[in-house]
Amino acid sequence: MSGKPTSGSDTSDSSDTEKEGVAGFMSRAREQAQQGMASATESDAFASVEHAVEGVAANTMSEGRLFDVADALSDYRLNEVDVTDTTCGYCAVGCRFDVYSKDGEVLGTRPNPEKAPINGISTCVKGKFSYGFANSDDRLTQPLVKDEGEFREASWDEALSRVKEGLEGIQEEYGPDALGLVASSKATNEDNYVMQRFAREVLGTNNIDNCNRLCHAATVEGLSDTLGFGAASTGLAALEDTDCYVLVGSNTTEAHPVFGTRIKQNVRDGADLLVFDPRKTQIAEYADQFTRIEPGYDTTWINGMIRYILAEDLHDEAFIEERVDGLEKIRESVQQFTPEFVEEKAGVPPEELKSAAETIATADSCMFGWTLGLVEHSHGTDNIYAIANLALITGHVGHPKGGLSPFRGQNNVQGGGGDMGPLPNNFPGYQPVTDEENREKFADRWQMDLDQMPAEEGYRLTEMFLAADQGDLRGMFIQGENPQISEPNIGHATEVLEELEFLAVQDIFLTETAEYADVVLPATSTVESNGTYTSSSRHVQLVKRAIEPNGEAKEDWEITQALAKRFGYDWGFDSPSDIMDEIADLTPIYGGISHERLEEEGGLQWPCRSEDDHGTPYLYADEFRAVEGSEKAQMHVADAIEPGETPDEEFPLVMTSGRVLYQYHTGTMTLREEGLDAYSAESFVEINPETAAEYGVADGETVTLTSRHGTTEMRADITDRPSPGEVFVPMHYLEGGANNLTKEEPLDGPSRAPEFKVTDVEVTLENEPTDDERSPTETDSGSDERPAASDD
Ligand SMILES: Nc1nc2c(c(=O)[nH]1)N[C@H]1C(S)=C(S)[C@@H](COP(=O)(O)OP(=O)(O)OC[C@H]3O[C@@H](n4cnc5c(=O)[nH]c(N)nc54)[C@H](O)[C@@H]3O)O[C@H]1N2
Ligand SMILES: Nc1nc2c(c(=O)[nH]1)N[C@H]1C(S)=C(S)[C@@H](COP(=O)(O)OP(=O)(O)OC[C@H]3O[C@@H](n4cnc5c(=O)[nH]c(N)nc54)[C@H](O)[C@@H]3O)O[C@H]1N2
Ligand code: SF4
Ligand SMILES: [Mo]
DSSP states (O other), rough: OOOOOOTTTOSSSGGOOOOTTHHHHHHHHHHHHHHHHOTTOHHHEEEEEEHHHHHTTTSOOOOOHHHHHHHHHHHGGGGEEEEEEEEEESSSTOEEEEEEEETTEEEEEEEOOGGEEEEEEEEBHHHHHTGGGGGGGOOOOSSEEEEEEEEEEEOOHHHHHHHHHHHHHHHHOOOOOGGEOOOOOOOOOHHHHHHHHHIIIIIIIOOOOOOOGTTHHHHHHHHHHHHSSSOOSHHHHHHOOOOOOEESSOOHHSHHHHHHHHHHHHHHHTTTTEOOOOOHHHHHHHHGEEEEOOOHHHHHHHHHHHHHHHTTTTTTTTHHHEEOOOOHHHHHTTTTOOOHHHHHOOOOOOOHHHHHHHHHHSSSSSSEOOOOOHHHHEEEEEEEHHHHHHHHHHOOOOOOOOOEEEEBBBTTIIIIIIIIOOSEETTTEETTOOOHHHHHHHHHHTOOGGSSSSSSOOOOOHHHHHHHHTTTTOOOEEOOOOOOOOOOOHHHHHHHHHHEEEEEESSSSSSSSGHHHHHEEOOGGGGGOOOOEEEOOOEEEEOOOOSSSTOOOBBBHHHHHHHHTTTTOOOOOOSHHHHHHHHHEEEEEETOOOOHHHHHHHEEEEEOOOOTOOOOOOSSSOOOOOSOOOOEEOOOOOOOOOOOOOOOOOOOOOEEEEEOTOOTOOOOTGGGSSSSHHHHHHOOOEHHHHHHHHHTOOOOOOOEEEEESEEEEEEEEOOOOSSEEEEESSSSSEEEEEGGGGOOOOOOOTTTOOOOEEEEEEEEEEEEGGGGGGGGGGOOOOHGGGGGGOOO
């Protein structure tokens, strides 16, 4: 029996409440909350517990912990409980809720629909319950410095001096471009803005990047080239009210639960839902058409669909004529993607291709939603060109209820990972660093000599790890990122972290990555910070401190500002609101945004260019902005076919990797959550029953997976979610996690993002006398031994 949850438990919205097998638990819990309610009927806090209890996803929290929360609230007089409205610090859906806290501890959260434009009354299990990490005993509370291989506590003064010496030493010996900075998409916009300013102004390098590179970098690249902005064109109307959803490579109910709930509601009300994924995800069960595709072949089926639409004259001629460039080259480039070719390569039967094409082409509005299944490929940017082409030829972009909607990942990857410019190629607001006028504008505002402003694009995150290999990058400063687990190929990432001459890490925990650091700086977490996050739908929303920082931890921006001061730069920001004012001055798409307005008006969707601009619910109503001097969208040919690696005798299975509902990335927050850690606390591999039978693998058995790049063990979970011949491994774990098997190259050409979604592997059983002593590249006889496994 596997301990993995079913994906049925997603949002704690009223429509997804009661779950099987927990009825007794629920009624007892409700009873207890109602008793509390009876003694304090006016109590918001009790209402919160009531809501929490009713809505709790099955077994997500231990019964004991849930009652603790109820008890805690009933023990306190109401006026002693603090209530703070803030934005969720997990994913980019951008849910808002009130945090109930007492004596520095988060008791619970409750959405306040008046302040929650995106989620209304919904949240998911993470937003509702997963704040135990904030009070965890092993939070970093004091700076640490390493002496002779051992950490010891240090004062801020000593720790900052050590960071300065470390960075400066490398800068002086090898030049500023031997340094690499990683900014954090968990942190606020204001934190990220000062981080990129620090890289450019203080250190003099554009080597700054963040987790977007491992994520939607190809989306940003592809959408900027085609439409203008590297962001969702859609707002909430499309999400809630479109006539047709096309979901590609998105495990929506687990990774973006509240979006999942919205989509399911609209589908119940009659919208069409087409899902393209190699895995039978929960959202696929709600689909009018679920098409299982071969991992890595999205361009193939999308081009095949475009070919069919053009051949049948189902395209939107008037829209293309008026608003789109490039039809003829696209028409020519898709000719090779015949129905037979699509079926052979991508596994999509011609009837499914045809019926989906007709649904899309004839829908009044259509939202194309996608996540990493479409993106994390060695031709990820081509995949985005392809889906954008499909949306454009069917005329579904620039419509209030339709458009292109990447579901972004980290809580603030849209803002802090992109808009704020912690990027090697762009200043804030996607203003290229190589453009002379931009350099002048920023140098002028920061009162720098223009020739001190770096003029070349810097390394992308993935390139930093490759440059370190070559000795071209010697030191790193990593804020709120855990690359030892999240970078492709843990073996490679570990080598790099070990070999760096200097490493500083700023985090809320002593992470696996931080263990390699010379200095560790303690930051505040989402519930102890102030500032803004920008959601997937471009809503800029306030984040507010609900509990005081632990020990000596400081907000990320404060640490960066203090460090800049050590280098002799006095920025003089008193608050995140001050920083936002500078952002607004220099970043046209944020030109009208200020903390005062956000407080008064709620979230503002960029572009919001001036004080009287109320933001932009959806993009491209009138014009595209892909190239200067043209208002037309620019279609690009997307003719890449094969993924970076294809199965052979030695590695006959295709592994894809991703997430589960109850865990978040490298687990620093969710693996500390009592209740959540009972679910998916360790790694597993999903194997189709047919494949399991072929290999003789039993459910729950430990198996070894070996790829061309590494090897690791995990528990087998036999399920028909993956197709035969394909396996799925979550990314959340150091031991047994997917990145023990993935590769650091090849990267996607334009975006330099890794191919997390396709890795060829072989499965062996523990008792087989194979692979263990061999290095993966030498496993040449593995295929001979494989069938023997089925003897078991
Ligand atoms: N619970 C939870 N939620 C999260 C996160 C988390 O760690 N935990 N992380 C957040 C972040 S940063 C991100 S970026 C998002 C990611 O959100 P998602 O991208 O939705 O999550 P994944 O599980 O990585 O992958 C999604 C799907 O891609 C499919 N897929 C794999 N290969 C292919 C392919 O070749 N083609 C197609 N079409 N599909 C393929 C997989 O089968 C899987 O169902 O989630 C965010 N939300
Ligand atoms: N195989 C495989 N690998 C993947 C993926 C995949 O699908 N498959 N997905 C990729 C994707 S999409 C992503 S986004 C990355 C995610 O990779 P990471 O960004 O490395 O993962 P997280 O665990 O979210 O790391 C965030 C870190 O920030 C810390 N933190 C939290 N809040 C704060 C704060 O306010 N300030 C500071 N300073 N630190 C804070 C956390 O403790 C944690 O250490 O993983 C990538 N890796
Ligand atoms: S859907 Fe995302 S933003 Fe909303 S509560 Fe869950 S983790 Fe937070
Ligand atoms: Mo992500």
